[in-house]
Amino acid sequence: MKTYFKQRVARCFALTFFAVTVLSFATRAGGESYEIYLNGKLICKQVNGKFLCGENGLQLNRSNINDNLVITYNHCGRVGTGRTMVAKDDHNRTLKEWKFADDAALKIPVKEILNLEKSSGSAIELYYFSTQYLPKGRMLTSIAVNEKDAAQHSSKHNWYTAAVLMLICLRLA
Numbered sequence: 001m002k003t004y005f006k007q008r009v010a011r012c013f014a015l016t017f018f019a020v021t022v023l024s025f026a027t028r029a030g031g032e033s034y035e036i037y038l039n040g041k042l043i044c045k046q047v048n049g050k051f052l053c054g055e056n057g058l059q060l061n062r063s064n065i066n067d068n069l070v071i072t073y074n075h076c077g078r079v080g081t082g083r084t085m086v087a088k089d090d091h092n093r094t095l096k097e098w099k100f101a102d103d104a105a106l107k108i109p110v111k112e113i114l115n116l117e118k119s120s121g122s123a124i125e126l127y128y129f130s131t132q133y134l135p136k137g138r139m140l141t142s143i144a145v146n147e148k149d150a151a152q153h154s155s156k157h158n159w160y161t162a163a164v165l166m167l168i169c170l171r172l173a
Contacts, residue, residue, distance in 0.1 A: 034073040034128065034140055038064070038110075044141065060143065064110045071106040071140065073128050079103075080130025086137065087116050090123045113143065 035045040038060075044133050045052050060067075073080065081102045089096045095116045108127075116124055129137040 032073070032075055033133075034071060036141065037070040037072075039067050040070075046140075060113065062108055062114070065114060067110045068112070069108045069110060071108070071126075073106065073130070073140075075130065075133040078133075080133045082129075082131030084129040086127045087113065087131065088125045088127060088133065090125070095124065117143070121153075 004012055014148050022129040033045065037091040051146060071085065073083070079102065083100045083106065085098045085100070085101070086107055089095055092134075098106075098108055098114065108126075113124065121140050125142045128134065128135045128140050
């Protein structure tokens with residue numbers, strides 16, 4: 001009985017490893033993507049649900065007060081219409097809203113984000129909305145200021161996919 005169980009668990013691990021490996025290289029047709037630039041330098045991007053950010057993530061501090069964040073958001077290679085960026089606090093209250101023309105860059109002065117942090121006293125989340133493609137919005141990034149007056153990007157990792165697959169396999173075993 002123990003040998004049978006060990007074989008099932010080993011098969012589950014092998015299946016999970018295979019699934020995670022295959023899914024990590026799968027590409028989806030179309031899809032949404034966004035990129036975040038700080039003064040023309042790409043610092044974060046997400047393509048088809050995969051978040052790719054620099055080693056230290058998004059770092060903002062008082063030395064960036066005259067800088068600009070520029071966000072590009074593509075819906076299957078198209079730019080949306082009626083685009084808006086919204087800054088919210090951790091209680092989902094809107095702190096500031098920026099509206100953009102359909103052909104304009106999504107450009108936000110870092111100074112405005114840092115000023116929002118002072119007034120909210122909590123984490124700031126940036127959301128993207130498009131009346132054409134994404135009317136309910138999507139959170140792009142969360143910025144929190146620590147004691148050293150620097151903000152870091154936080155993102156949710158997709159590690160839970162492997163955990164869910166393991167739980168399913170063990171449940172079937």
